[in-house]
Amino acid sequence: MKLKELIDKFELKALTNIEDTHIKGVYLSDMLSDVMSRAESGSLWMTIQTHKNIVSVANLIDLSAIIITNGKNVPDGTIELANRFYVNILSSPLPTYELAIKLVEAGVK
Amino acid sequence: MQEEETHIIEIEKIKDSLQAQIITGNNIPNKFITGVYASDLMSDVLAYGKSGSILLTGLNSQQVAISAYMAEFKAIVLLRGKIPNDDIKKFAEGKNIIVLSTQADMYEACVKIANIKGEVPVIKEVEKPVSKAKNITEHSFKIDGQDFASAGMVSTQIKAILKSIGYDSKLIRRIAISTYEAEMNVVMHAKKADVVLKASDEMIKVSIKDEGKGIKNIELAMKEGYTTATEEQRALGFGAGMGLPNIKKNSDKLNIESEVNKGTLIKIYFFVR
Amino acid sequence: MQDESCKHLWKITNIKPCFIINEFCYKCKKNTTYFSLEERPPIERYQEGEHFWNTLGYDQSIRFDLQCKKCGKLVKMEELAGLMMCTGCEDNCKVYSLMKELEKERTWVYVAFGFLPFDETKQLDKEQISVLEDYFNQRRKSSTSKIKIVSGDLIENFSLCYGNIIKDVDMLSSKPPEN
Structure with missing residues (x-):
């Protein structure tokens, strides 16, 4: 699935400029070390972490986007950094599990 | 406000679908959970987790068991093959929290739990009589x-x-x-x-x-x-x-x-x- | 068998969860960092030769090695405390200059840090840094951008650096939710 399709389908809010890309898998974790060591490049990463360092991780392994769940506020510093490094950040009011099962139902893998 | 969803799932089915190992917990066939919460941040679990849920986490620390107890979770699934230490085991056993361990990662576990089908067990809510303290x-x-x-x-x-x-x-x-x-x-x-x-x-x-x-x-x-x-x-x-x-x-x-x-x-x- | 002519294809291996501990000596005012593989972070104050170490803080992290999928060559990453993305906080910093130069071609600069104190601890050598860089570039599927990894030595004044290494901050604390 394409990122822009996903945004429309799941009513995600784009917090940064969006560069459309293909989503190749989903990774859920709130531990940055975990994402750095295990997530596949191109994955969609769902987390409740909003620290600037999520941009470092997403950029390092070239994730397709970060979705911040639980509708958490993302600090301006994180957004600015993400725009500079072309990292897509989206937001959903749903908790991680609720959003994850919607993705499963829609066949996002 | 989002409509709140309730998931009523037998823990036994979760165990089977995740091919999980039971670390603590007796009489699992008769137990079920009413929600699923996936997170590695315990502050989040305390703030948003709902009682009666199962916690999916990759964090292996005693704070996981304590947070689960504080937020009244029924069970914990430790992801990516993490095996809890004795502190977690002892604590969870004492508080009747079921602890499972699976090789699955968080998304895989969500996918598998979401795919669990079958009869939804009827829950009988047993209201505990509230006897307030008379004395300080x-x-x-x-x-x-x-x-x-x-x-x-x-x-x-x-x-x-x-x-x-x-x-x-x-x-x-x-x-x-x-x-x-x-x-x-x-x-x-x-x-x-x-x-x-x-x-x-x-x-x-x-x-x-x-x-x-x-x-x-x-x-x-x-x-x-x-x-x-x-x-x-x-x-x-x-x-x-x-x-x-x-x-x-x-x-x-x-x-x-x-x-x-x-x-x-x-x-x-x-x-x- | 290790093959000198092998065009290595790296994979991550020996991933172990650990704590990265930061200690401070009140006597010599030095900072030290190290990994601990214990279940709980060691936080005792202790004396070690000239030093009186006190824990400043700790976070969860991981340690890992890299291994070639083809020839089996193992490159240990024991000296790696963490990777930090340069976010450009100090105009005169060499890393930032490099980043400004490479940013145009979408090559992102990451700094591989060894443990503190830098002058007393073995830092990563050139091979380790180049293997790290190869690993992350091989793992990235995108052809539109690249990763450049440099050594922490390039940062002349560490106290002016506002970057954070990638690790799990606040995993054990009950930091309040932000809304």
Whole structure:
């Protein structure tokens, strides 16, 4: 699935400029070390972490986007950094599990 | 507001679908959960997790078991093959929390749980009779700063005492979460603290008096995301949050007095309705 | 068998969860960092020769090695404390200059840090850094951008650096939710 399709389908809010890309898998974790060591490049990463360092991780392994769940506020510093490094950040009011099962139902893998 | 969804799933089915290993828990075939919460941040679990849920987490620490207990989770699934240490096992066993361990990662576990089909068991809600305390009971406890081995134990004891008296479970949950946040603050930032629990049929008061750095600006500390980390710690990426906003959110009244380089006295009040 | 002519294809291996501990000596004012594989972070104050170490803080992290999928060559990453993305905080910093230069071609600069104190601890050598860089570039599926990894030595004044290494901050604390 394409990122822009996903945004429309799941009513995600784009917090940064969006560069459309293909989503190749989903990774859920709130531990940055975990994402750095295990997530596949191109994955969609769902987390409740909003620290600037999520941009470092997403950029390092070239994730397709970060979705911040639980509708958490993302600090301006994180957004600015993400725009500079072309990292897509989206937001959903749903908790991680609720959003994850919607993705499963829609066949996002 | 989002419509709240409830998932009623037998734990046995979760165990099977995740090919999970049972670490603690007896009589699993008769147990079910009413929600799923996936997170590695325990502050989030305390703030948003719903009682009766199962927690999916990759974090393997005693704080996971304690947070699950405080937020009244029924079960924990440790992801990516993590096997809990004896502290977690002992704690979970004592509190009747089922602990499973699976090789699956968080998304895989969500996918598998979401795919569990079958009859939804009928839940019979058993209302526990609420017998309020007639007399005031008082208990005191001590917390040692930096004693991570016992972190969370005072709030665990407080929760057990309130449960045995028979307060409303939602009220107990709020008290447990507030006390836990306050206790973690002491463990992380103070030298030691004395805790006093006073409970009557009208009000429950928890006071925590610590010896430590104190809080320079209480108003600022009440703001979310505030951190007491020094410049030097921040430069190295070390920051530590304070749980005050979450305590405020969960309590009916909060009173903080603090003196820099001496300590802080936090009084948390809950009204019994 | 290790093959000198092998065009290595790296994979991550020996991933172990650990704590990265930061200690400070009140006597010499030095900072030290190290990994601990214990279940709980060691936080005792202790004396070690000239030093009186006190814990400043700790976070969860991981340690890992890299291994070639083809020839089996193992490159240990024991000296790696963490990777930091340059976010451009100090105009005169060499890393930032490099980043400004490479940013145009979408090559992102990451700094591989060894443990503190830098002058007393073995830092990563050139081979380790180049293997790290190869690994992350091989793992990235995108052809539009690249990763450049440099050594922490390039940062002349560490106290002016506001970047954070990638690790799990606040996993054990009860930091309040932000809304």
